Amino acid sequence: MPPPLNPQLEMVALDAFPLREPVSRRAYTCLRLRTRSGAAGYGECSRISPADLTALRAAIPGREASSFQSIRRGLTVSPSTLAALDMAMLDLLGKHTRAPVWQVLGGPTRNQARALARIEGDTDDAVVAAVGGARASGHKAFMIPVPQSTARNHSATLVTATRRRLDRVRAAAGDGSDFVLDAAGKLTPGDASSLASAFERMHLLWFDEPCLLSNLTAAYRIASENVTPVGFGRFAAEPGVFQDLLRGDGIDVLRPDVSLHGISQARRISALAETYYVAVAPFHEGGPIATAAALHLAASLPNFFIQQLPCPAADEDRRMRARLAGESLETVKDGFLQLPRGPGLGINVNETALNEYREREQ
Amino acid sequence: MNRRHFLTGAGGTVAAGQLAGTPVRRPPLSFCDCALQPQAAAPAGAGALADFGSKVRITNLKTFGVTIPGAPPDRPYVFVKLETDAGLVGWGEGTLEGKAGAVMACINDFREFLIGADPVPVEHHWQSMYVHSFYRAGPVMGSAISALDQALWDLRGKILGVPVYKLLGGPNDPEGVRGYYIANARTLDDLKRLRETARAQGITAFKGGLPSYYEWIETNQKISEAIAHVQMLREGLGPEIDIAVDFHAKTSPTVASVIIKELDPLQLLWVEEPCPPENVWAMAKIARRVTTPIATGERLVAAHGVRELVEQSVVDIIQTDTNHVGGITALWKVAAMANFSSISMAPHACEGPIGMLASLHVDASIPNFLIQECCGQAVPQTRDKVWEEWFGFPAMRMVNGKYPLPEKPGLGFDLSEDALKKYPFAGTRPMARVFHKDGSVAEW
Numbered sequence: 001m002p003p004p005l006n007p008q009l010e011m012v013a014l015d016a017f018p019l020r021e022p023v024s025r026r027a028y029t030c031l032r033l034r035t036r037s038g039a040a041g042y043g044e045c046s047r048i049s050p051a052d053l054t055a056l057r058a059a060i061p062g063r064e065a066s067s068f069q070s071i072r073r074g075l076t077v078s079p080s081t082l083a084a085l086d087m088a089m090l091d092l093l094g095k096h097t098r099a100p101v102w103q104v105l106g107g108p109t110r111n112q113a114r115a116l117a118r119i120e121g122d123t124d125d126a127v128v129a130a131v132g133g134a135r136a137s138g139h140k141a142f143m144i145p146v147p148q149s150t151a152r153n154h155s156a157t158l159v160t161a162t163r164r165r166l167d168r169v170r171a172a173a174g175d176g177s178d179f180v181l182d183a184a185g186k187l188t189p190g191d192a193s194s195l196a197s198a199f200e201r202m203h204l205l206w207f208d209e210p211c212l213l214s215n216l217t218a219a220y221r222i223a224s225e226n227v228t229p230v231g232f233g234r235f236a237a238e239p240g241v242f243q244d245l246l247r248g249d250g251i252d253v254l255r256p257d258v259s260l261h262g263i264s265q266a267r268r269i270s271a272l273a274e275t276y277y278v279a280v281a282p283f284h285e286g287g288p289i290a291t292a293a294a295l296h297l298a299a300s301l302p303n304f305f306i307q308q309l310p311c312p313a314a315d316e317d318r319r320m321r322a323r324l325a326g327e328s329l330e331t332v333k334d335g336f337l338q339l340p341r342g343p344g345l346g347i348n349v350n351e352t353a354l355n356e357y358r359e360r361e362q
Numbered sequence: 363m364n365r366r367h368f369l370t371g372a373g374g375t376v377a378a379g380q381l382a383g384t385p386v387r388r389p390p391l392s393f394c395d396c397a398l399q400p401q402a403a404a405p406a407g408a409g410a411l412a413d414f415g416s417k418v419r420i421t422n423l424k425t426f427g428v429t430i431p432g433a434p435p436d437r438p439y440v441f442v443k444l445e446t447d448a449g450l451v452g453w454g455e456g457t458l459e460g461k462a463g464a465v466m467a468c469i470n471d472f473r474e475f476l477i478g479a480d481p482v483p484v485e486h487h488w489q490s491m492y493v494h495s496f497y498r499a500g501p502v503m504g505s506a507i508s509a510l511d512q513a514l515w516d517l518r519g520k521i522l523g524v525p526v527y528k529l530l531g532g533p534n535d536p537e538g539v540r541g542y543y544i545a546n547a548r549t550l551d552d553l554k555r556l557r558e559t560a561r562a563q564g565i566t567a568f569k570g571g572l573p574s575y576y577e578w579i580e581t582n583q584k585i586s587e588a589i590a591h592v593q594m595l596r597e598g599l600g601p602e603i604d605i606a607v608d609f610h611a612k613t614s615p616t617v618a619s620v621i622i623k624e625l626d627p628l629q630l631l632w633v634e635e636p637c638p639p640e641n642v643w644a645m646a647k648i649a650r651r652v653t654t655p656i657a658t659g660e661r662l663v664a665a666h667g668v669r670e671l672v673e674q675s676v677v678d679i680i681q682t683d684t685n686h687v688g689g690i691t692a693l694w695k696v697a698a699m700a701n702f703s704s705i706s707m708a709p710h711a712c713e714g715p716i717g718m719l720a721s722l723h724v725d726a727s728i729p730n731f732l733i734q735e736c737c738g739q740a741v742p743q744t745r746d747k748v749w750e751e752w753f754g755f756p757a758m759r760m761v762n763g764k765y766p767l768p769e770k771p772g773l774g775f776d777l778s779e780d781a782l783k784k785y786p787f788a789g790t791r792p793m794a795r796v797f798h799k800d801g802s803v804a805e806w
Binding site for chain 2: 064067070097109246264269301341
């Protein structure tokens with residue numbers, strides 16, 4: 001006979017807190033999972049639909065939080081919703097075993113996690129200023145957007161504008177800085193390949209989302225025509241896309257979104273990448289709970305390279321993130337994030353702040 | 363930087379000097395003639411994880427060769443026990459047919475990887491054992507890593523206080539893990555009796571084999587006998603029981619294709635190892651020509667060893683063995699990879715009980731699990747009695763067609779060294795060597 005459910009793990013209640021940063025308007029949702037003994041586990045996703053919330057509430061009764069893998073069977077909710085559930089269940093399992101999630105998952109494989117600052121800005125001046133700010137707050141790796149261009153299929157213009165931007169940010173960031181060039185899937189494959197070729201000897205960390213993934217053959221061609229490493233994945237909800245990119249030699253850096261795949265799915269995707277000697281650098285544009293999840297993921301993977309971190313420009317946004325999950329979590333020192341050391345996700349989610357920042361129905 | 367620059371750059375003086383026959387100026391810190399030898403005595407990062415993790419430290423590593431009556435002589439069990447300063451111990455298994463001595467020696471080669479280390483970060487230890495062995499793992503090293511990986515998972519579970527399947531996110535089914543036995547039957551009447559036994563016990567699947575050894579092209583008689591044998595399995599066991607047929611790589615792709623074509627109407631659960639494992643394209647050739655699902659993988663090591671099978675979508679079922687593939691860590695990764703291609707997992711297990719129990723924990727948590735082997739029979743054998751004597755419960759005996767999950771922390775059993783002493787190691791024995799009638803070497 002199966003043993004009775006452990007009240008420390010038995011899931012009994014689930015709540016969602018839609019949150020929005022006041023200035024950036026960045027939106028994410030905190031999922032709170034409670035066990036019979038009263039423990040709370042937290043996860044994060046994008047917006048969660050009422051139907052998904054109902055489906056999750058129907059799925060959890062009679063199960064332990066340790067069944068974070070098995071519970072996915074037959075649960076048809078959005079990938080992001082599953083990701084949040086996965087984080088929250090692992091948080092609870094870690095709290096139950098009094099161990100950080102990275103320990104539950106077989107880590108640590110490293111004692112800190114390299115950080116990548118996502119830089120935003122419409123102009124070179126804005127980008128340079130943001131790089132300066134990020135550098136001052138401890139970052140040493142920066143994801144730089146390709147300049148906006150209306151000259152489609154005019155790669156010479158694009159190369160010139162991008163070179164100007166990269167030269168300026170390189171000077172502003174100083175020695176020991178590294179860069180990811182981010183096209184955000186907005187270039188044509190031809191323009192993307194021209195850019196990748198132009199910067200082959202610039203030793204970028206990689207060129208991110210050079211084109212859309214709607215035609216994988218186009219992606220393979222970019223990687224085959226030059227040695228600039230290419231990253232893909234922020235838009236890939238279906239993990240099979242990573243498998244196709246790997247077997248087609250079309251990817252050098254896997255960028256699964258931690259808020260889309262959760263810890264467990266990202267680990268499975270990373271296991272695949274390991275057999276191709278390909279690194280993993282999770283995409284992350286959400287809130288601080290997902291940052292914690294990403295750090296546990298990083299410390300459990302053998303092939304992790306760097307963790308993207310949102311860099312809100314506004315004080316109010318930074319204050320909100322720090323109040324939700326603690327100041328130290330997203331603090332970068334000499335280019336690295338520190339691993340959370342406490343049990344579970346290792347953060348104390350501030351319930352007062354959750355309610356305060358909760359976005360009410362309009 | 364091209365190759366020429368490399369030679370004239372970093373190692374330039376050495377290469378040029380050797381070619382010219384002039385005295386060589388050696389790199390100042392090199393320990394040997396290999397210029398790539400790590401230069402620092404205490405490499406950066408060697409102790410970097412010491413403060414991260416549990417306070418438990420591994421204090422001792424012991425290997426055990428165990429020969430029990432009634433088991434095939436080629437596979438005395440190879441067990442490893444890790445002892446810790448917390449009093450907790452971890453057990454693992456690396457039994458490898460015909461190579462018991464080699465695996466025990468290889469396990470001991472890893473002593474300094476683990477003595478003094480925290481047992482919890484199993485991924486780190488796995489990577490270190492695999493990568494720092496340089497040559498990557500074949501079956502001997504794969505089995506040694508498997509044994510140590512299982513022992514580390516046993517300790518991890520005990521330190522964290524939960525059975526391993528909970529650390530892996532299971533269980534899929536709280537009643538246990540679906541399994542199958544070997545159909546030990548020679549005649550149609552034997553099979554009909556076995557069908558009744560299966561009905562009474564709730565057994566849902568059996569595995570059989572082929573009746574002979576096969577050359578790379580075969581005669582009508584041998585082929586017809588093979589087909590008739592499998593037809594008898596289906597007739598005797600009836601339509602409601604799943605039947606897997608293990609070709610054990612006794613056939614060439616050519617002969618396998620001819621035989622399986624005739625087996626397709628029997629709706630087998632799978633045909634296993636229809637040809638040897640080295641050539642993925644040969645396996646693919648068979649799979650392309652027949653509709654019966656093809657299973658393979660028991661001889662493959664690490665997720666790396668399975669990559670091509672998965673990426674080329676060659677087979678329907680992968681059967682890596684937790685005693686050879688690299689333990690729980692590697693079996694889980696293989697399953698993750700296979701799942702992205704919708705390939706099922708039916709882990710192989712035909713050695714001792716520790717690896718099998720370890721396999722159950724993975725089975726209970728992976729989404730693409732199909733069924734677990736144990737090489738047992740519907741009627742308990744000597745080995746089942748010995749295992750029950752060791753563990754105090756009937757390990758790997760099914761209830762209603764499922765192996766119950768061990769519920770204690772870790773792999774879920776206690777084992778004493780004294781219990782093993784009754785079955786001392788009788789030495790390494792080779793696997794059976796079989797030959798065709800003309801004396802040429804045959805596969806079995």
